[in-house]
Amino acid sequence: MSSTRKTKYHALSGGEAAAQAMRQINPDVVAMYPITPQTPIIESFAKMAANGKVTTSIINAESEHSAMSAVVGASAAGARAMTATSSQGLAYMAEVCYIASGMRLPIIMAVANRSLSAPLNIHGDQSDAMMLRDSGWIQIFSENAQEVYDNMLISLRLAEHPKVLTPAMVMQDGFITSHAVQNVLKLDDEIVKKFIGEWKPLYPLLDIDHPVTYGGLDLFDYYFEHKRQQIEGIGNALKVLRAIDSEYAKISGRKYSCIEEYRLKDASIAIVLMGSTAGTAKSVIDELRKKGIKAGLLKIRLFRPFPGEAIKKSLAKIKRVAILDKAAAPGASGALSNEIRALFAGAKKSPQFQSCIYGLGGRDVGLEDIGKIYADLQKGKISDKIKYIGLR
Amino acid sequence: MENLFEIRIHSRGGQGAKTIGQILAEAGIEDGKFVEAFSEYGPERSGAPMQVFIRISSEPIRVHSNIKTPDMVILADPSLLGMVDITGGLKKNGTLIINTDKTLDEIKPKLKTSKSQKIYPINATKIAVEVLGKDFSGIVLMGALNKINPIVSKEALEEELEEIFARKKGKEVAEKNILAFRRGYEAV
Structure with a gap:
């Protein structure tokens, strides 16, 4: 950076802040499909991937439904998998979102919240998030670009915690946050790497020595018990988040709470x-x-x-x-x-x-x-x- | 926040007003300030009237809503004069920078300003065409802004211009943009 630099702050929009966190996480798989106002997230990330800043496999899906399906597959296989969306895109993903949480896959999704049609409107409200409030995903909301960045890193740890194993949506207000350039502090890449640790999936589909089934038929015999376990998992997130927030405060100086x-x-x-x-x-x-x-x-x-x-x-x-x-x-x-x-x-x-x-x-x-x-x-x-x- | 400085730019889509916001924000941050820059997006198409909002402060910025009582208004597109409410909400001692080929006396009747509000006409389009070969007048207007209120330092802005344009378009383009910025600075 230039010589007049008197600050540790970076000029980042909320979208870019999410992408910066994704770069530092360096997920194995990111499936993407553009939609306003989320597009700056995947656009920034795709640029980072093209410039060799990450080793992520990018899947350019043909729809949000496919993007979410791709990260479900990747996550079940044992990969760290992420995506991003807004509004109609989230609506189109909805069916698969329930599958992600039901399979206990710790996928992270950045969401730039936007209103739902009709009437057609590209701007921010939180209707899309509320539509999926019962989908079994962790939902974490951000006030500004700094919180977007921090919440992305924290939610990864939260989602992957063995007592939680639940996907997480990291919200930011569409345009107001996603498109506004603000002051953002980043952690050093090495510090983030240490904070998030290596992902060791408990039951990866690709571990052929320990075969498992994902998405099996589960009727009146065990569906209810599995749902009860899922409820327990997301419920544990409350306590686990407290511990992760404290740990994050130590490395960042920024103390968050639920x-x-x-x-x-x-x-x-x-x-x-x-x-x-x-x-x-x-x-x-x-x-x-x-x-x-x-x-x-x-x-x-x-x-x-x-x-x-x-x-x-x-x-x-x-x-x-x-x-x-x-x-x-x-x-x-x-x-x-x-x-x-x-x-x-x-x-x-x-x-x-x-x-x-x-x-x-x-x-x-x-x-x-x-x-x-x-x-x-x-x-x-x-x-x-x-x-x-x-x-x- | 008494030290908060708020700018509103009236422009049309595709004229680079968003870039001005980005440059001011990046230079402001490099200068040790807290900033926020964003655009009001209506129908996203070239030529549609649009607004860019910029906040600069020495304290963290918490309010993210549209700027309603700016300290400074910049009219980047002369054709919007008389079409959109340029002076709306402008602070009593606020400043207007108008890109126009007309004189102050000619444009004054079109602006509902009070005596305490200052108007700076500048033919930014002409300077931009002369220096850059195209109507990227925002850079020139940024020079005028910097002269009138150096809330972001001249050094930081020039360095940012150098960085952004040298990276994207090469050294020659960067130098031309810095020249356009300086011509704007000298024109008011």
Whole structure:
């Protein structure tokens, strides 16, 4: 780099940050199919592969369904396998996503979250992630490009942990994060190599001395037991993540947790959300705090498995809470809203909740929109009806 | 964040405004700043009006929404004058850099500016065509920006130009782009 360089930071978009993590992981197989706004991820990675920066076998699939099928095959064979997608691509993968998690294959998929058609829209919301919330994948959300990079490395360790063995999606908000150039710190290649370690698959299909079956017929005799084991596996991710996060903090100086509390300890009003809008909320909170208003934020980083206990504990003493879903569930409340409200069902003491939907199809949500939510919470303007933030 | 500086560029798809954002971001980071650069993508086609947003600060940048109250607005495409809301949200003491072949008195009626807002007209297209042989006026405008507000140092920007263009297009192209940048710097 140039001589004027006064910093360790790199200028990377969220997409490039994901690709940088992939370069350092150097997976055996990456299957790819382009879709906006994910394309910068595979585009950057393909360039790295072409320049000999990785030894990955790249499979240019003819569809997302095939891309996910290819990484399922590769992962079952014993390879470290990764892919990336968005929106319709994730929808098209859905069938195979359930197969990946059911077979307990620790595939890592970078997802640049985007709205679902129709109407056609290429911009960011989290509908695609919510569509697959019950697919048995770990779902981890990132606020900015730095978190994308860190979450990619952490989720690999988490997915491959023998007590977890569950595929993971690493989310970033489409365009807002995927296409925005930001300051990102990278770890040294050698440090990453040591952190992720060598992948030793437990039951590789290609180990012909120890033959195994993947995807066998499993009727009323054992399907239920296998599903129960799968539930146990993803559930273990909560505890395992804590250990991996601590280890990661030691090598990076960046300490993560399944949830992030921002000025929440003494807060009387709070917002709960996932993804890039967390930063906007933090800025609004700082301004409100200067005026003596006790506002806080709870950012959900890990949505699956759902860290219910931690969330319940952190919200228990808050008076009024707005839950922001960046995905609609037509005919019902948003997924995050439902999950959090359920935690307090039957509780003696519970915050008052306001369910909100925001940012659909990339609708810009700014400081004033978030400010208005806090103002309403402060005034006690709470209703059972869903509030639509920024809707005209 | 009092030290946050926000720039909005009005351009058309295919004119390289996104590249300006990228160069400013990379140079800003090399200069020890925190930056964010992104484009507002509507229908992605050449010639469609588009906006590029750039934030520069000495502190980490947390807000990622569109820039609504910029400190500086750059109009890269003269044909957008009077067509899109260029001055919308511009701060009271904000700055406008307008790529135009007209004089300040000629363009002023088309801009709803207050007295405290400064307007810098510059014929960036003419300079770009002269130096680069094509209307890559963004580089020239970046020079003007740097003169008006050296929030990212001249050295870092020139070094970044050198690096990006030498890598992609060779040393000769890099030198021409640095010259275009300097001509922009001197023109305001």
